Amino acid sequence: MRRFFLGLALAAALALPAAAQPLRVVMNLELQVLDPIITTSNVTRAYAYLVFDTLISMDSEGRYHPQMLEGWESSPDGLTWTFRLRPGLAWHDGAPVTAEDCVASLRRWGRRDGLGSRLMAASRGLRVVDERTFVLELAQPFSQVIEAIGKPAAQIPFMMPARMAATDPTRPVTETVGSGPYTFSREEWRPGDRAIFRRNPAYRPRPEPANGLAGGKVAHLDRIDFVSLPDPATRVAALQAGEADYVEYVPTDFIARLSRDRNIRLVSPRPIAQIMGAIAINHIHPPFDKPILRRALQQALDQGEILAGLGLPSSMTLPWCQSIFMCGGPYASEAGTEALRQPGLERARALLREGGYANEPVVFLHSTDSVTINPMALVIIDRLQRAGFNVDVVASDYSSQAQRRLSREPPGRGGWSLMPVVFTGFDILNPLAHYAVAYNCTNNYPGWYCDPTMTPLVDEFAREPDAKRRLALAGEIQRHVHENGLMAFTGQFSVPAAHRAEIDGVLPVGFPVFWNMRRAGR
Known part of the structure; x- marks a missing residue:
């Protein structure tokens, strides 16, 4: 029955323009938690990179670059760090992203994350200078300021509106308002079945080419669906039949088969x-x-x-x-x-x-x-x-x-x-x-x-x-x-991801991110 309805969905999708066809993603685990600060789940991280954004991002070589930030500078003694946001950033509800939001987000993250708590313990405090500028003052030398704020894993310092960041870090936030390239359709979310993301038309990507987690997060696809297919064999069958477009981890028994399928591409990460x-x-x-x-x-x-x-x-x-x-x-x-x-x-x-x-x-x-x-x-x-x-x-x-x-x-x-x-x-x-x-x-x-x-x-x-x-x-x-x-x-x-051959722009960062992807026109 599931295969029947997936087939109907595929037939309907093929009638749409390439950009409007949902990217159907099968994650390794089900999306259960919608707050990346209280969990280290990989599927929540994938959700969060769609919905939220970070101040600093890491490229494919491990170098750090401004993301939401226009840039930063430090004092000669390394104890004062000034950060300035890019102009024109907005939350999904239309409100502007401010330095106050970022300070609140960093404080909440710093109460939960191991590296974040060390950064906060070494700090005198964070203060807002103006709408787009804030300052971190250290009480003692700390060699990992940029590495902390740009960390790409575990509890990642995603930015949230200050009202959400006021939530106790032991409790999940109750909203899903970010500033990332996609919005989350919470009212359509059916845990164990489907989670739906839609392109954020107000998102302003950076001008640089995408590189790892850094650069321009260009949302070419209008919609992304996380589709639940718990059985590994069913995942592979759906991918080969065109009923799924991307599988986070290929079940190991099927790697050889998919490597011979000209309609499928395997994505292996760097060391x-x-x-x-x-x-x-x-x-x-x-x-x-x-x-x-x-x-x-x-x-x-x-x-x-x-x-x-x-x-x-x-x-x-x-x-x-x-x-x-x-x-x-x-x-x-x-x-x-x-x-x-x-x-x-x-x-x-x-x-x-x-x-x-x-x-x-x-x-x-x-x-x-x-x-x-x-x-x-x-x-x-x-x-x-x-x-x-x-x-x-x-x-x-x-x-x-x-x-x-x-x-x-x-x-x-x-x-x-x-x-x-x-x-x-x-x-x-x-x-x-x-x-x-x-x-x-x-x-x-x-x-x-x-x-x-x-x-x-x-x-x-x-x-x-x-x-x-x-x-x-x-x-x-x-x-x-x-x-x-x-x-x-x-x-x-390494366990490769797999996607349909007509999906271009897949970034091999070791976990799924969906900006830069596009579907070749049929």
Whole structure:
């Protein structure tokens, strides 16, 4: 029945001019949350890049450029930063974007995001100068001002009207008013079925060509639909039949088939935008409140075997990568990886005995609807059981698991022990934004890890102006993450997106952005 109605929709779309035909997008996960400040979900990030905009953006080489800003300047001592907005920016409700809105948005983001909170902690304050100008005054040196405001991942500093930014950062905003290239049709939103975006006719893109997340965000398409197709095989069939135009992640079993289809194009990201698999660990409840048992977990994980479970071509995986900042990234390092180079189940069993493991249940949150997490999780579960962990698998959709992961209750009373996750390189390139570093001893990230001895290194990294010294500090930070088992890493890989061949202008940034795309005229 779903295929029948999709076929009707396709027939209707073909009667429209090319620009008016909706771009039908199948995301890996369902859109559930409409506030990018309270979640790190990739689908919410895709939604937010359509609806909102950022002050600063990163290009495909990792360089930062003004986006909503006309530009910025800093004082000679680096303690005063002046930012000026481009003229003519407007919210979707027609009101002008002001410096007051931006200051309020940065303050809300800074109360939630790891890197943002560090920036705010180093600041005397933010103040409005005039309608288009605001100033950030630092109380102490901070080497990552532009990197923080231009961060492309996790809690991204998207700009919102001041009335929305006044919302407590632990609660989602109730409006969807941004200034981005598309508007969100909330009244037509049907979770689990369809989310509809329409071109914002008032949006004024930058004049530069699109490059990564920077440059002109030109909305060529009048409408974009996020369409729900939970079954991986159905996604591929819809793409090949022309009933879907873009699939965020190609199910790995179908990569070879789609690569031979002349009507389909695969999009593979650059190394810094590839994916790193990881396991979030609950540090506040047994058994993983003990560092030695977290090290036993590390020894139970064989990256080669886990990545083989994805069924990817060898060109899309790295045989081994324990650089927490991505192999190929600017802070790539082998510091602290010595004990992880030859993991083994016998080593894991020995550490379980040494650590006094008492067969406590390990509540494992298994996200069955993710084409990347699900196959890796199956291998991880098997290896943990073979190592001797008493694994209690809770299988459900990712959104439900992400909600349960917020619980601080013991694992047996609605809490959890382990949850496999995936990050793009954009999420973890910078030590101050990395999930296993930025939230150290803050209680602001599920897992609630704390290594007090790492804190001075992170603080020094934030202050250090010399790039070579920052590289050395990143290596020492990585050593602490590995040696204390703050998070476990399951390997670096890439899963291509796929789109119909008639879609031009796709930007390979590692996650879907839809400006610059156009449909070739029929």
